[in-house]
Each structure stands twice: as C-alpha cells, then as structure tokens.
Amino acid sequence: MTGLVLTPIEPDGPPIDLAGVLPEQLVDGGRDALAGLGLLRGRERLRLGDLFTIQDGGPSGALILRPGGAVLDRVGAGMTAGEILVEGDCGAYAGSGMRGGTLMVEGDCGAFAGAEMAGGRLRIGGDAGDFLGAPLAGSPRGMTGGSIIVGGNAGDRVGERMRRGLIAVHGRVGDLCGARMIAGSVVVGGGCGAGLGLAMRRGTILLHQLPEAFPAGFDDGGMNEWLFLELMRRDLMQAGAWPVGFPATGTRARRLIGDRSASGIGEVLILQ
Amino acid sequence: MQRNGVHIEDTFAEAFPMLGTRLIVTADTPVWVQAAVLSMTGFATSVIACGCEAAVERLLPPEETPDARPGAAVLLFAMSKAELAKQVARRVGQCVMTSPGSACYAGLSEGPTIPLGNALRYFGDGWQISKRIGGRRYWRIPVMDGEFLCEATTALVDGVGGGNFILLAADRHAGLVAAQAAVMAIREVPGAILPFPGGVVRSGSKIGAKYKGQIASTNTAFCPTLRTAPVASLVPDGVESILELVIDGVSAEAVAAAMRAGIGAVVALGAAAGVVSVTAGNYGGKLGRYQFRLHEVMA
Numbered sequence: 001m002t003g004l005v006l007t008p009i010e011p012d013g014p015p016i017d018l019a020g021v022l023p024e025q026l027v028d029g030g031r032d033a034l035a036g037l038g039l040l041r042g043r044e045r046l047r048l049g050d051l052f053t054i055q056d057g058g059p060s061g062a063l064i065l066r067p068g069g070a071v072l073d074r075v076g077a078g079m080t081a082g083e084i085l086v087e088g089d090c091g092a093y094a095g096s097g098m099r100g101g102t103l104m105v106e107g108d109c110g111a112f113a114g115a116e117m118a119g120g121r122l123r124i125g126g127d128a129g130d131f132l133g134a135p136l137a138g139s140p141r142g143m144t145g146g147s148i149i150v151g152g153n154a155g156d157r158v159g160e161r162m163r164r165g166l167i168a169v170h171g172r173v174g175d176l177c178g179a180r181m182i183a184g185s186v187v188v189g190g191g192c193g194a195g196l197g198l199a200m201r202r203g204t205i206l207l208h209q210l211p212e213a214f215p216a217g218f219d220d221g222g223m224n225e226w227l228f229l230e231l232m233r234r235d236l237m238q239a240g241a242w243p244v245g246f247p248a249t250g251t252r253a254r255r256l257i258g259d260r261s262a263s264g265i266g267e268v269l270i271l272q
Numbered sequence: 273m274q275r276n277g278v279h280i281e282d283t284f285a286e287a288f289p290m291l292g293t294r295l296i297v298t299a300d301t302p303v304w305v306q307a308a309v310l311s312m313t314g315f316a317t318s319v320i321a322c323g324c325e326a327a328v329e330r331l332l333p334p335e336e337t338p339d340a341r342p343g344a345a346v347l348l349f350a351m352s353k354a355e356l357a358k359q360v361a362r363r364v365g366q367c368v369m370t371s372p373g374s375a376c377y378a379g380l381s382e383g384p385t386i387p388l389g390n391a392l393r394y395f396g397d398g399w400q401i402s403k404r405i406g407g408r409r410y411w412r413i414p415v416m417d418g419e420f421l422c423e424a425t426t427a428l429v430d431g432v433g434g435g436n437f438i439l440l441a442a443d444r445h446a447g448l449v450a451a452q453a454a455v456m457a458i459r460e461v462p463g464a465i466l467p468f469p470g471g472v473v474r475s476g477s478k479i480g481a482k483y484k485g486q487i488a489s490t491n492t493a494f495c496p497t498l499r500t501a502p503v504a505s506l507v508p509d510g511v512e513s514i515l516e517l518v519i520d521g522v523s524a525e526a527v528a529a530a531m532r533a534g535i536g537a538v539v540a541l542g543a544a545a546g547v548v549s550v551t552a553g554n555y556g557g558k559l560g561r562y563q564f565r566l567h568e569v570m571a
Contacts, residue, residue, distance in 0.1 A: 164404065183402070204403070227375055227421045228403050228412055230339045235406035265399065 003058035011068035014042030023082025076103035130155035189243025200266035218258030277543025286554035292431035294379030298343035308371035327465035361391035378426035389422035435519035435527035446546025447513035454534035463526035
C-alpha cells in the first residue's frame with residue numbers, strides 16, 4: 001500500500017480549507033472515504049474528490065499535497081498521527097492544533113502555522129507567517145508541545161503565549177517574538193524585531209546575536225556556561241534545527257532575564 | 273569441580289530481587305567525576321544498614337555521555353521503590369549536586385520511574401527551570417558555580433542483589449591478590465557492580481546472633497581463626513584467609529556473567545598462587561528467589 005497524492009484540479013480557485021483531511025483517514029477508510037470528505041472552497045462546500053485528483057504515491061499511509069498555485073488553508077490542522085508532505089506552499093493555519101505526526105512543508109506557510117500545537121513535528125522549508133506557534137484569536141494559550149522548525153524567516157509574534165515545546169527558526173523573526181511566553185524554547189538563527197520577550201514569564205529564547213533593541217524589562221545576567229545547551233545542540237543538530245550560524249561547540253552564553261515588568265524569569269540567551 | 277588446581281564447590285549463591293537504577297554523572301574532568309561518584313556511592317555497601325547498595329558500573333568517555341564530558345555510570349539498588357527514591361534523592365542531592373561542575377542524568381529510560389531532579393528542584397528556590405530536550409525532561413537548578421543540570425526522573429529495573437562467591441586462600445596476601453583479580457574482571461562486565469570496599473567483603477555475615485537484637489553476625493563458619501571452635505567450621509586445612517565478592521546486577525544474567533568472570537580470574541591464578549577453593553554463600557535456598565549454581569555458572 002502506498003500513500004496518496006492530492007493535486008488541486010483548479011489551482012487558481014478560491015482558498016480550500018483542508019481541515020479534517022488527515023493521514024488518519026487513510027487508515028480508517030482509505031481512498032474512498034477521503035474522496036467523500038466535505039471541504040469548503042471559499043464559501044462552497046464540495047467533496048474532496050471534486051476538488052483534487054487523487055493518485056497513489058509516496059510512503060505508505062502518507063498524504064502528499066501538490067498545491068501548484070492553490071491556497072490550501074488548515075493543512076494538517078489537528079492531526080494526531082501519520083505524515084503529510086506538502087510539495088509547495090501552505091496557506092494559513094498549517095498544523096494548527098496538531099497533536100502528533102509529522103507535517104512537512106517544502107515551501108512557505110501563512111499565518112498561524114502550528115498555532116496551539118500540542119504535539120508532533122511541523123517542519124517548514126521556507127518562511128512562516130505571523131503567529132507561528134501562537135494562540136488562535138481569543139485563546140489564552142499558544143503552543144503546548146511538539147516542535148516547529150522553520151528553514152527560512154518567520155513573521156511577528158513567534159511563540160506568543162507558548163507553554164511548552166520548541167520553535168527553531170533558521171532565519172530572522174519579526175516583532176514580539178516570545179511575547180507573553182510561559183515556558184518552552186524558541187531558537188532564532190537570525191535577527192529579531194522589536195519587543196522580544198515582551199511580558200515573558202518563563203521559557204528560553206536562544207539567539208546568536210544581540211537583538212537590535214535591548215529588550216525592555218530584561219536585566220543583563222552576564223556570561224556563563226549553560227550545560228543544557230550542549231544537550232539542546234545535539235538534539236537540534238540531529239533534527240537539522242540548529243541554525244547554521246550557531247557555534248558547533250561551546251556552551252557559553254550571555255543571559256538576559258525578564259520580563260521584569262511581568263515579574264518574569266524568562267531568559268534570552270545569546271550564544272557566544 | 274577442579275580448575276587449575278582450584279576446587280570449585282558444588283553449591284550455589286543465593287540472591288534476591290532488588291530494584292535498581294542507573295545514573296550517569298558527568299563533570300568537567302575525570303577527577304571531578306570521581307569526586308562526585310565516590311561520595312555518592314560511599315556508605316552504600318549493604319542494604320542491611322546503608323539503605324541501598326551502590327557502586328560505579330564503569331567510567332564513561334565524553335563520547336558516551338549526554339553532555340560530551342567525562343562521566344561515570346553508577347548503579348544503585350534497594351529493596352523497595354520508596355527506599356530507592358529516598359536514597360537517590362539524598363545521594364544525588366548531597367553528593368552530586370554539591371560537587372563542582374557536576375550533572376546527573378538517567379541511565380535507564382524504560383519502565384517505571386522515580387524522581388531524580390524532580391526531587392531536588394525546589395533547592396532552586398523558585399529559580400529552577402524545567403527544560404524538555406529530545407523528549408526528556410531536565411531541571412536546571414542555579415548553584416554557586418553556574419547551574420546543576422539534572423534529569424527529572426530515572427527509570428527502574430528489576431535487578432538482582434546478593435550474587436556472590438567466596439574464595440578461600442592459603443594466606444591473606446594470596447587472598448587479596450586473587451580477590452583483586454576477580455574485581456578487575458567483574459568490573460568489565462556491564463550491568464553488574466561490587467558494592468563493598470574495593471569490591472571485596474572480608475566480614476561476611478550470617479543471619480542472627482547469640483545477642484538479642486543483632487540481626488546479623490560474623491560468618492563463624494568461614495572465620496579461619498575459629499576453625500577449631502565449636503562453630504561448624506567450613507574452613508579447610510591450609511586456608512588462612514577467606515574473602516567474599518558480593519555482586520548486584522540489573523539482571524540475573526548480568527550477575528551470572530559477573531560471577532563467571534570473577535571466578536574465572538581467580539581460577540586463572542590457580543593453586544600455584546595460593547587459591548585453594550571457591551564456594552558461595554546461601555541460606556539453604558529458603559530465602560532468595562535466585563540461585564546461581566557455581567558449576568552451572570562455570571560450565
């Protein structure tokens with residue numbers, strides 16, 4: 001048994017909401033069940049089989065999406081197991097609410113990728129939009145588990161209100177990275193925008209260069225050795241998530257502690 | 273059974289189920305690894321009075337430790353989960369966390385767990401930080417030389433305690449030489465430790481005593497100085513020194529392998545080196561779940 005490859009029939013049409021199209025369905029009902037799933041394209045509800053061609057391909061149990069130019073929202077949202085590979089870009093909410101499995105996107109993702117993710121792995125080869133691993137609108141909690149790895153850059157509010165898990169961005173991130181973070185780890189290979197760690201309570205933001213603006217509400221704790229960084233480096237290197245510019249050895253880093261305005265004891269570590 | 277002039281008695285070592293765990297202790301240099309683990313495994317020879325039995329299983333090169341520093345694998349055994357948890361918390365808290373530059377990790381990951389860093393985190397007084405890395409949870413506790421990094425929990429293994437053999441030698445020097453050879457051989461066996469000083473016991477015990485309240489007393493049957501006393505002596509003529517090696521392991525197979533290695537080393541020295549015979553300690557097979565028959569071990 002192979003996986004299934006989904007290709008949009010009309011790539012130039014309105015955005016398609018792929019919520020509910022998950023690898024679990026291949027196990028439960030196979031191709032026919034998948035083809036019969038109801039999806040929203042714009043405001044129309046249509047069968048998946050009317051929107052996508054379905055072919056065999058890829059590893060067993062995996063779903064492969066070839067968006068072409070189509071905008072696919074909520075890819076892998078809520079997935080609990082299995083594997084989805086997107087050979088192109090995703091729209092908004094990719095992997096939001098994920099609890100397990102692996103979602104790999106070769107291209108870019110829109111806003112809210114990995115929002116409220118609780119488990120599994122989301123890997124984005126290109127750039128990610130705003131609210132990566134953040135809460136959905138109106139929700140008090142961001143990411144609570146799992147890992148997100150971004151090969152390119154990410155937008156504003158990366159890891160906002162994050163509670164657990166790991167976000168690693170090889171490139172730069174926008175404003176308010178780690179804002180209101182409660183715990184977890186955010187690794188940023190490039191630069192950061194304004195408001196880094198704003199109102200952060202706990203958690204770790206790992207950088208290699210000082211932010212453009214020294215984060216307000218943070219104290220400079222000075223240099224020290226941080227042994228856990230060796231463990232983190234090994235783990236992230238194995239996952240291909242250790243940013244290229246980061247040192248390959250050494251655990252020495254400068255530590256900023258804050259945000260004091262929120263009585264926080266979060267940390268921004270700047271690797272040397 | 274006769275090997276190289278050494279008589280191996282047809283008897284068995286009687287051993288008991290124990291709960292064990294393996295901890296990996298690292299530090300900046302091998303010297304500081306030794307400082308931490310020697311302290312941690314001190315006064316851990318017998319559960320009779322020490323709470324647990326513990327020793328270094330083997331030293332680890334940086335390539336084999338989680339943080340790429342020199343380290344040591346330590347095995348600890350106790351009779352219950354609660355007692356092992358108590359001993360681990362005390363020993364890691366007082367002997368490893370206090371040792372400069374140290375870190376402590378779980379050496380087993382499968383099975384039920386007991387607290388490790390979870391039992392020590394409050395030492396951080398609110399400044400401790402939990403960090404989940406590679407699916408494992410760690411505590412970072414601020415200390416005066418930086419941070420003490422400690423895995424949150426460690427897993428338990430159903431181990432075996434009290435594997436043993438007793439070597440009878442012509443004199444004390446011959447006994448020591450043979451015992452040291454056995455210790456060196458056993459330390460090469462993974463999953464087994466020798467919890468007594470230098471790996472050797474010279475004051476083997478029997479259950480009970482003539483005195484009320486004394487739960488164990490000297491093993492009169494194997495005391496050469498009591499050979500002619502009315503104590504049912506088992507000391508043959510020509511034997512002046514008897515030493516015992518007590519082995520704990522993560523499995524019966526590990527204990528058997530250690531006994532095989534140790535007896536093998538003793539036998540290799542042979543009668544020419546003053547080794548007279550090898551026997552084992554047991555309670556008639558009534559108390560322990562495990563019986564390691566010397567002839568089967570050495571078959």
